[in-house]
Amino acid sequence: MARTVYVNGEYLPETEAKVSIFDRGFLFADGVYEVTSVLDGKLIDFAGHAKRLQRSLDELQMANPVTEDELLGIHRELVRLNDIDEGLIYLQITRGAADRDFAFPKDPVPTIVLFTQAKPGLAQNPMAKTGMKVISIEDQRWGRRDIKTVQLLYPSLGKMMAKAAGADDAWMVEDGHVTEGTSNNAYIVKGNTIITRHLGTEILHGITRVAVLRFAREAQMTVEERPFTVDEAKAADEAFITSASSFVMPVVEMDGAPIGTGKPGHVTARLREIYLDEMRRAAI
Structure with missing residues (x-):
């Protein structure tokens, strides 16, 4: 129908x-x-x-x-x-x-x-159990990425670049630092610390991002809002993305190199669990 x-x-x-x-x-x-x-x-x-x-x-x-x-x-x-x-x-x-x-x-x-x-x-996306693979690409978008416009050609091309490379998505890089994914915010985890780029005109101010960072702090996790490099991402213990459609999704590989153990980590899994539970309770 x-x-x-x-x-x-x-x-x-x-x-x-x-x-x-x-x-x-x-x-x-x-x-x-x-x-x-x-x-x-x-x-x-x-x-x-x-x-x-x-x-x-x-x-x-x-x-x-x-x-x-x-x-x-x-x-x-x-x-x-x-x-x-x-x-x-x-x-x-x-x-x-x-x-x-x-x-x-x-x-x-x-x-x-x-x-x-x-x-x-x-909410039962199997990728939450296996994790996703990303590649790094140059960020060639216009400067006002904080405005959620329909100018999505370059993110679309980025998705296709990732697909051609056998990956699931691309993390965009500017001046050596990761900005965000093609349709999501990007994070790495080192120990008990979650690192994600600070808010500005360089990234979209994700709605899921706001909730996840709040839940992380409430769970006594440390949050650092700062740029991180591709090398930092590859050396991280875990990585993940957030978006309205994927919620919290683990990233297990970047540019062919495993991140951490190459499997979804416990911090990411816990944040996904908390997010889904809390948001279901608050849904209208």
């Missing part, structure tokens, strides 16, 4: 959903997005995603066509209409349609689109 999607105030079969060919998201990647996980039919950390969405819109001087309460209602209705137990909800807001011009239109009407992706077994 076709999914029901949301486009500019209407719930429609996906086969009937349309946006203008003049939409600036299509012509200029002039838009932002969020992805919210669904577990047990409930939304994971919706408030965090809504807050980051508003920040991205503000940074691009873009209007938000819905209130947070309206957005929550749309998310819940899509979960209901598509009978999503485990999966994802993708949200995109663009500046809207206007004749092609690099200058913004004076009073644009934003375009808002949401759709679901059913992902049965999302």
Whole structure:
């Protein structure tokens, strides 16, 4: 059956959903997005995603066509209409349609689109037991990576580079230091210390990152927010990523070299367990 999607105030079969060919998201990647996980039919950390969405819109001087309460209602209705137990909800807001011009239109009407992706077994991803492999690539993205824009061409190319190398993902490197993965934040573990890049314009301010670091500190783990090098990553005891769709996922190999024992470590496993338990309890 076709999914029901949301486009500019209407719930429609996906086969009937349309946006203008003049939409600036299509012509200029002039838009932002969020992805919210669904577990047990409930939304994971919706408030965090809504807050980051508003920040991205503000940074691009873009209007938000819905209130947070309206957005929550749309998310819940899509979960209901598509009978999503485990999966994802993708949200995109663009500046809207206007004749092609690099200058913004004076009073644009934003375009808002949401759709679901059913992902049965999302929380039981077998990679959590085996770990993932990454390669290092040069970070060639634009400078404002803290804004969650739809400019995803280079991360997409990075995923394909990793696939061609027999790996699962790529960690991007700038000035010798890891910034982040193609669609996730990156971490290494040395002893009982978790190291991840500090917040700035160089990385996305991950919603899962916020929760995981809070849970780590509550579990008496030490957290260092600073850049780390590729060599540090290869010499680490453990490594992992976080994202809305993978939660906490171990990284066991980088550029063909094993990290630690080459198997998922206990710190990563414990953080994944804590995160899933706590977020399921807090889901709405």
